Amino acid sequence: MQSKPLATIVAPSLLSCDFGNLGAEAKRVLDAGADWLHVDVMDGHFVDNLTLGPVVFQGLRRAVGQQVFLDCHFMTTAPVFWIEQFARVNGDNQGPAPNLGCTFHYEVFGEDGLRMALALCERVRALRARPAVALRPSTPVEAVLPLVDAAAVDMVLIMTVEPGHGGQSFMPECLPKVRFLRERYPLLDIQADGGIGLTTADAAAQAGCNVLVSGSAVFGAGPDAGRVIAGLREALHRAHDHSV
Numbered sequence: 175m176q177s178k179p180l181a182t183i184v185a186p187s188l189l190s191c192d193f194g195n196l197g198a199e200a201k202r203v204l205d206a207g208a209d210w211l212h213v214d215v216m217d218g219h220f221v222d223n224l225t226l227g228p229v230v231f232q233g234l235r236r237a238v239g240q241q242v243f244l245d246c247h248f249m250t251t252a253p254v255f256w257i258e259q260f261a262r263v264n265g266d267n268q269g270p271a272p273n274l275g276c277t278f279h280y281e282v283f284g285e286d287g288l289r290m291a292l293a294l295c296e297r298v299r300a301l302r303a304r305p306a307v308a309l310r311p312s313t314p315v316e317a318v319l320p321l322v323d324a325a326a327v328d329m330v331l332i333m334t335v336e337p338g339h340g341g342q343s344f345m346p347e348c349l350p351k352v353r354f355l356r357e358r359y360p361l362l363d364i365q366a367d368g369g370i371g372l373t374t375a376d377a378a379a380q381a382g383c384n385v386l387v388s389g390s391a392v393f394g395a396g397p398d399a400g401r402v403i404a405g406l407r408e409a410l411h412r413a414h415d416h417s418v
């Protein structure tokens with residue numbers, strides 16, 4: 175017996191927006207129906223790209239206000255350090271639930287990975303944020319099961335492209351990981367990120383994702399962003415409305 179329905183969430187990735195107008199772009203997709211904003215934090219080491227640090231993130235938070243959930247995906251070799259910095263500038267959240275998501279990559283931790291990941295999740299909760307773990311396409315899904323079983327994370331992000339850049343092609347070969355997780359965890363938030371648009375959303379949603387990140391499909395649609403967001407949400411509803 176399920177105790178709550180699975181949330182269906184569409185999270186535009188700001189990586190594909192016009193960074194010169196970051197606050198306005200963020201507000202534009204929120205007005206167009208986005209549930210969360212996906213913030214790609216890249217350090218030039220874990221991936222060969224560099225995006226924003228705490229200063230720009232603070233500006234984004236001020237632009238959108240404290241109510242909006244900022245789903246930060248830390249593609250960084252030092253997530254412990256950067257998560258502290260981002261949480262520090264996130265501002266005073268008076269709301270009943272966290273307004274900050276902190277997704278780190280399991281791959282950054284070496285031999286003692288599980289212990290370090292558990293400690294980071296505990297710290298994220300102490301910061302009143304929501305911990306999640308991400309996997310590159312080549313990382314086996316089994317790596318994160320102890321974190322889910324321990325309820326250390328609220329979400330698993332299955333990358334459906336190699337992390338680093340927007341506008342890449344969706345990798346359907348990553349979906350067996352989603353199916354495996356959904357069969358095991360009916361109520362876990364499972365996020366897909368990379369190459370998600372109106373032609374690929376059904377595959378990700380049917381495999382079991384209930385959170386879709388989409389960058390170029392949403393921002394590339396210009397004034398039609400709302401139509402794309404609505405289409406992504408419909409794919410989620412088609413897959414999940416009758417499954418819980």
Ligand SMILES: O=C(CO)[C@@H](O)[C@H](O)COP(=O)(O)O
Pocket residue numbers: 187189190212214247335336337338339340341342367368369370387388389390391
């Ligand atoms: O994290 C990443 C890439 O590393 C993603 O968030 C992409 O930015 C999504 O962009 P599209 O693939 O949807 O264009």
